[in-house]
Amino acid sequence: MKDLRENIERHLHALTLFPSRHVGSPGAAAAADYIESTFRKYGYPQAAQEPFPATGWRFGSMVFVDLDDGCRAVPGALPCFFSRGADVTGVPLWLAGNDLDRLAETDVAGKLCIVEFFSGAADIRGRNGIAEELDRLGAAAAVFISDPAYHTTCAASTKIQRSPKLKTLGTAVVGEEGAYFLARNRRHRFRLFIDADTFPHTAHNVAAVRPGTGEGRVVFGAHLDAAPLTQGASDDASGVACVLELARLLKDELPAWTFEFAAFDAEEYCINGDLPGGSGAYVKDHAGRNWRFFMNFDSLGIFFGEDVLHVGRPELLGGFDCVYPKLPIKNGGDDRSFDRAGVPTLWFNTHARFKDFHTPLDTVGTLDTERLVLCVGESLRVLRQLCRPENEAFFRNISKNPKKC
Template sequence: MKTKKLLSITLATSLALGALSVPVFAQQPAAQHEIVKNPLDNKVINKINVDNIYNMIDYLQQTPRVASTPEEFAAVQYIKDQFESYGYDVEIQEFEYFGYTTPHTVDLLIDGTSLSPLAFTYTPSGDVQAPLEYVGLATPDELEGKDLSGKIALVQRGSIPFGEKVINAAEKGAVGVIIFNNAAGTINGTLGGADDRFVPTVSITQAQGNNLVSKLNNGETVQASLKVLGASAGLRSSHNVIASKLPTNKNRDNGNVITLTSHHDSVPGAPGANDNASGTAMVLELARVFKNLPTDTEIRFITFGAEELGLLGSRHYVRDLPQEELDRIVANFNLDMVGSRDAGSLVMNTIDGQPNLVTELSQASSLRLNGEPTRFGRGGSSDHVPFGEAGIPAALFIHSPLEPWYHTPQDTIDKISKEKLQDVAEIVGTAIYDYARFDNQTPKQPQRASKQNVPQQMYFEESVE
């Protein structure tokens, strides 16, 4: 995931700051398949109302739902109210994390001329005016014997992480740091985590930096005014929303649990109609559909908070469950970005690229409904990852390639396709029902991956140097 208002430092290697990983999909046989209808599928399909999904997306996408903001909590309350309107008891699970709020103002004037800088994640706020001094890569050797008191350090990218450069310069007295690129393009960087030793830090381009170095090497005095306002770091809280459909008859309870999940937060500036009001609304609608269907399996409907910051809500949920509860979960169906008219075809991502109970049930379902099994491949960057890491069969449902409106202000309701919503809801709904219904006489045993063999990270980390 790209630009974020809040970032966790407790999961430094878990930040989903890049775009969703591109999976390599399993090849399907080229032959056409005969559509074999299962009349029991209609118990789910006939109850799905795609207008309900669309209207809930429209409600949720009225404003960005950034983690730990009042807007995200308003979405939590809306989801809770919807579940309760269907007759569910609802748990709101709060969790805390150490987060960062990006600055609302970032200005840099060099001798009165603005250079349009970018702030580093975890830079503190500050408003300083001071002469500029070039310190190379700001390594300890280059700073040996230097006194930067009352100065702003000009630093080149490279050799050591950004955060180390800033600490090295600050310990020599620098009141601010400007880091310029060592190649063409801009720097969208992070200092790696909050640190009381940091001073206000911004980035500029290679050309801008080289120009300033030339001036300083020629003996010119260069005056800088650096302003970073609104940045802060500290404890934040977000919430998961959980509603469970218990087995209809206690005497027919097989003891297993299926989780149907999504995330309800969005990135700053993006209404998040597809990412991920679409998945959240579909979880809600399928909760309504399943409420009165006879099942012998518990179906747990969950929407997670703070997914965009590194899967924080789902990680908390999985980590918080006792092992005996984890052992009961036989499948995780995770819905993320399931309605964009401008995205590609439906795919399923597993964290290891291997088939599991979720892909098998869903391929059988899509084969019955559409005549072709839905493709699956390897991919992370969503809330199926913590389940998969725990050895639970899990898959992400998403359309690939992604739409061009991903993580932008253009991710709005007018880009949503009811046809795609209907298709995904039918495939997922009938796949879950195929396992959970009373009529199914097949053995219902968990199909688990070896935890030791499951990759622990399946999403991108942001470079810090």
């Protein structure tokens, strides 16, 4: 138990040391190396990085200042994921909800636009669509307001807008404090400079396999990337730490089942209903494997949160009990890739009271390591119930007679 807690803490610190782990960043590459070397240390000499194509994002620096207020920086402003480079000076053009319906008639060319768009939820489609249209119309930059209905108001989500299709538009985001600052000074001249770019990239999943003697395979997964410029401690260093420890603990257990341990890159990349990048590539590259179920570990262990288990396609799983409430599939992360392939999914997840995910507030300091220790223990208990020999017959029947279930 002591080993488990200390190892989890070590993984969390190793993974959150980098300024960012977004797809294409040096931090994501270093995280993949750390995971691969940990798998090897834990007795998986064949652990390997599996490449797949993605759009990478490079970020250098950003300056967003009020030129009529002594060059004061806009509080808490950050670039959005996949922003292109920008350097624009001027009085911002504010675009309210009804302006967005008539963008083509508005002169946005070369302008610094502030987008008042509150969707009431994480409406990425809406924000991506607005950014793509402003990009087409030649706007210089767009500033979004991190949605208070879905995220904390204390910090900005760098994923609130994330279209990799932008050609020239710079995009930035502010939280509540920055939004009021901009609104109060709306007649001032601002300068927004963003040094950033997108580029074709080869991303890497990291996988390790413990071969079994039977037909059944289980995938344990978490994602190694994070929203840009965040520690991504809960989302999803927490899950990676759990998967690494499961690999260690299961090395010599339950020999009939083949266990695949995977850390996916580019989960935060998924846009407009597409499959997440890394798990989508994994499912495609290894199609035909006899996966009985996928255990996902994503966004765990947050103080003031409730641990839950989302279950997808329970009719294809054997019966089991779990101390966490069982909820219907959420289908918002890597589980989506497996669910689309018809594989049952179990997603260990924390429902947080403070919505810090995808913001710089998602730090190791918000994590209760003891809860991660309990989650590893509980996932093992669920696994052992599902991997009983009588369940092997149940799964075999199901894959032979899929219509009967």
